[in-house]
Amino acid sequence: MNDLTDIKTRFPALSDGWSRFDGAAGTQVVDTAIDAMSDWQRSGNNANSHGAFPAAQACDDLVEETSEVMAKLLSADSNGMIYGPSTTANMMTLTRAAAFALEPDDEIICTKLDHDANVAPWILAARDSGSIIRMAEFDPESGRLKAESVIDLINPRTKWIAVTGSSNIIGSIPDVASISKAAHSVGAKVVVDGVHLTPHRKVNIEEMGCDVYATSSYKWYGPHAGIMWVDPELLDDLDVYKVRPSPEKGPGRFQYGTPPWETLAGIREAAKFLLSVGFESIVKHESARFERLLSGLMGMSKVRVLGPHDNKDRAPTLMFLVEGNEPDEIAKKIAEAKVAVWNGHNYAVEAMEPLGLGEQGAVRAGVCVYIDDEDVDRLLEAVSLI
Ligand SMILES: Cc1ncc(COP(=O)(O)O)c(C=O)c1O
Known part of the structure; x- marks a missing residue:
């Protein structure tokens, strides 16, 4: 097992001395991914796919290699990997295709724990097809979305279920495998937003049983x-908007234009990085720092921690408020100590009302591989001074 002691040295951007608890909004980039992207652009391989010369072959090889590494990372069939500009854009492409086959009485289940990237695209698909959205509730006290609150909404008219792999604001991880099983019993498809889950847990799409997984x-x-990732059979079935010469089968029909090759090289290396550190080490390291953070914040009488108050079945991300301060003021005061946290709703807009939060949301802090005990203590000290 890797104890992650020197892990900070792998992130050139961290040399500025900031403590970065903003990883849930975007992490710093690992050295091998940075190098792979610039190496690609220097290499002469910048061509296009399916050509008769070596640089074109290198583009095809890159897609294949990246999809194979992604398949290992997510334990999924490598033939279902689609690359796009962002998860939001990919979800919009998916739901526009899904809308073609939806009928006015059909139902889609979304959840109040999800980031809007896995809610709004479904609302738009329902608008265009006349189908109905059902919202599954989570328990604001425990911060948990029970599988039953989704399963209880399933009926023979359910066609799609959109659920988070892990909340991007309070970390809780629902039991997706049970949801998938119930969904498939009525022929519904399950779309998991795995954006917040992927950096923190070894994902196993086969075990989750979902039909689509986004990260x-x-x-x-x-x-x-x-x-x-889209189950290859489903991928070929979806009536996707595409240009006529693009492939009729496989991921190519979902990808718009020439892929950003250098980005694929970066994705490949970032995925290799996660696999080489290993999730046993990642979970051990992050859990220990997160427990220090959670117990430190819970020990301050003026601080209210939102979501789960324990470290079970959750990613190492939490939201909190400090009595008498607006979230943006709290984040600004914390930044004075060179500590980066987020304030706001972080696009988890449906979760704000159940959590008793307004437009301003709360403050979010997330642990990731390069957060150490000193970072945690610096954040706790900054909060204690507010
Ligand atoms: C859980 C979750 N889903 C989806 C998204 C959207 O991802 P992207 O910026 O790639 O569209 C985010 C981004 O913050 C997220 O945290």
């Missing part, structure tokens, strides 16, 4: 891009 490599030490 964004800039949340796990790579470049800004979205990767969406």
Whole structure:
């Protein structure tokens, strides 16, 4: 097992001395991903796919290699990997295709724990097809979305279920495998927003049983891009908007234009980085720092921690408020200590009302691989001074 002691040295951007608890909004980039992107651009391989010369072959090889590494990272069939600009863009492409087959009485289940990237695209698909959205509630006290609150909404008219792999604001991880099982019993498809889950847990799509899984490599030490895995059979069935010469089968029908090759090289290396550190080490390291953070904040009488108050079945991300201060003021005061946190709703707009939060949301702090005990203590000290 890797104890992650020297892990900070792998992130050139961290040499500025800031403590970066903003990883849930985007992490710093690992050295091998930075190098792979610039190496690609220097290499002469910048060509296009399916050509008769070596640089064109290198583009095809790059896609294949990246999809194979992604398949290992997510334990999924490598033939379902689609690359796009972001998860939001990929979800919009998916739901526009899904809308073609939806009928006015059909139902889509979304959840109040999800980031809007897995809610609004479905609302738009429902608008265009006349189908109905059902919202599954989470328990604001425990911060948990029970599988039953989704399963209880399933009926023979349910066609799609859109659920988070892990909340991007309070970290809780729902039981997606049970949801998938219930969904498939009525022929519904399950779309998991795995953007916040992927950097923190070993994902196993086969075990989750979902039909679509979306993630964004800039949340796990790579470049800004979205990767969406779609079950290859479903992928070929979806009536996707595409240009006529693009492939009729496989991921190519979902990808618009020439892929950003250098970004694929960065994705490949970021995924390799996660695999080489290993999730046993990642979970051990992040859990220990997160427990220090959670217990430190819970020990301050003026601080209210939102979401789960324990470290079970959750990613190492929490939201909090400090009595008598607006979230933006709290974040500004914390930044004075060279500590980066986020304030706001972080696009989890449906979760604000159940959590008793307004437009301003709360403050979010997330632990990732390069957060150490000193970072945690610096954040706790800054909060204690507010
Ligand atoms: C859980 C979750 N889903 C989706 C997104 C959107 O990702 P992207 O910026 O790649 O569209 C985010 C980004 O913050 C997120 O945290």
